[in-house]
Amino acid sequence: MSKVIETSELKKDVSVDRRGALRLLGLGAVAATAGTLAPMRASATPESAGLLMDKLSGSKSYKSGKVTLKTPAIAENGATVPVSVSVDSPMTDANYVKSIHLAADQNPRPEVASFHFTPASGKAKVSTRLRLSKSQNIIAVAVMNDGSVYKASNLVKVTIGGCGG
Amino acid sequence: MAKKPRVKVPSSAKKGDVIEIKTLIPHKMETGQRKGKDGKPIPRFIINKVEVTFNGKSVITADLHPAIAANPYFSFHARVTESGTFNFTWTDDKGGKVTTSKKINVS
Numbered sequence: 001m002s003k004v005i006e007t008s009e010l011k012k013d014v015s016v017d018r019r020g021a022l023r024l025l026g027l028g029a030v031a032a033t034a035g036t037l038a039p040m041r042a043s044a045t046p047e048s049a050g051l052l053m054d055k056l057s058g059s060k061s062y063k064s065g066k067v068t069l070k071t072p073a074i075a076e077n078g079a080t081v082p083v084s085v086s087v088d089s090p091m092t093d094a095n096y097v098k099s100i101h102l103a104a105d106q107n108p109r110p111e112v113a114s115f116h117f118t119p120a121s122g123k124a125k126v127s128t129r130l131r132l133s134k135s136q137n138i139i140a141v142a143v144m145n146d147g148s149v150y151k152a153s154n155l156v157k158v159t160i161g162g163c164g165g
Numbered sequence: 166m167a168k169k170p171r172v173k174v175p176s177s178a179k180k181g182d183v184i185e186i187k188t189l190i191p192h193k194m195e196t197g198q199r200k201g202k203d204g205k206p207i208p209r210f211i212i213n214k215v216e217v218t219f220n221g222k223s224v225i226t227a228d229l230h231p232a233i234a235a236n237p238y239f240s241f242h243a244r245v246t247e248s249g250t251f252n253f254t255w256t257d258d259k260g261g262k263v264t265t266s267k268k269i270n271v272s
Contacts, residue, residue: 080234091244104232108198111230115241120224122183122244129234131196 043133044110049103052110053141053151056101062141062151067100069140069152078132078158086125087142087150091117097124098143106136133161168192172253174267178245182271186217189238190255190263196231212237214256220249245271 054060070084087097096119102112115126124142132138139153170190178184190212197209215227215237224243243251248271255263 107232108196109230109232112232113230114228116223116226116228118223118225120219120222120244121242123242125242126225126227127238127240129238131232131234 043106043108044104046105046137049105049110049137049139052103053101053139056099056114057141057143057149059143059147059149062149064151066150067140067142067152069138069154071138071154071156073155074157074159075132076159078134078161080129081132081156081158082127083130083138084125084127085140085142085152086123089124089144091119091122091124093119094145096121096145098145100124100126101141101143102130103139103141104130104132104136105139107131107133112138132156132158134158170253170255170263170265172251172265172267174251174269176268177270177272180246180271181244183242183244184269185240185242186251187238187240188215188217188253189236191236192255192257194231194233194235194237198231210258212255212257214254215239216254216256217241217243218252219243219245220247224251245269247271 066088068086072081075081083102085100085102087100089095089097091097097117099117100115103110104112112130113128117124130138135155135157137153137155139151142150144150168191170188173187175184192212194212195207195210197206199207201207209231211229211231211233213229215229217224225241227239229237248269251267251269253265
């Protein structure tokens with residue numbers, strides 16, 4: 001009796017009947033949830049950091065130059081990494097830097113900080129300290145008042161990560 | 166949030182000068198990524214906004230994310246054309262605010 005059922009089960013496995021179809025659907029559902037969960041658990045990627053920058057700056061074409069990003073080549077402690085960004089601009093009412101956005105492409109989240117300037121800022125320069133979970137690129141994007149966008153990025157090597165732990 | 170922020174502003178400057186301002190506020194900037202001893206995630210609690218105004222006009226505003234290190238430090242600049250007061254405001258995730266102000270004499 002049991003043997004007969006086994007063989008019929010084997011046969012059913014080969015052909016896609018109702019049970020097989022359901023099983024396939026189940027597998028599909030598992031794969032789909034794994035697919036949606038994975039990006040949440042994983043860290044930022046160069047792609048997600050790039051998308052974030054496109055969103056923040058409202059642009060997809062970046063010019064090089066103007067932005068000077070100062071970072072240490074090797075950060076011994078990722079919990080506090082000094083970073084300085086300056087943008088070449090006269091900071092007058094007619095020509096000034098509207099904002100500087102910072103992102104990191106391997107941290108748990110790509111966002112780091114956004115700074116919004118006015119002509120009263122006098123100089124488009126800001127220094128702060130970041131957390132970096134591992135070696136990664138720091139990206140700085142400057143948005144000018146005329147809408148043009150400049151970008152710079154630096155690789156920082158981190159020997160001890162600054163997130164978690 | 167009772168801890169006092171530290172702010173450095175020159176006491177005097179010449180008209181039209183660009184001065185450097187440094188700020189630091191003690192705050193642990195909990196990222197929300199860490200787990201406590203009970204294995205539960207520690208909720209995110211950071212300062213998410215810093216605003217600086219001079220005589221009521223915005224000088225710089227910063228939106229912060231957990232990737233900013235504990236005890237957030239910033240240095241930035243301002244062009245001063247008249248004597249007045251810088252006002253500094255830090256806002257945290259729970260809506261708490263810390264404010265301080267510094268006067269400058271411009272001749």
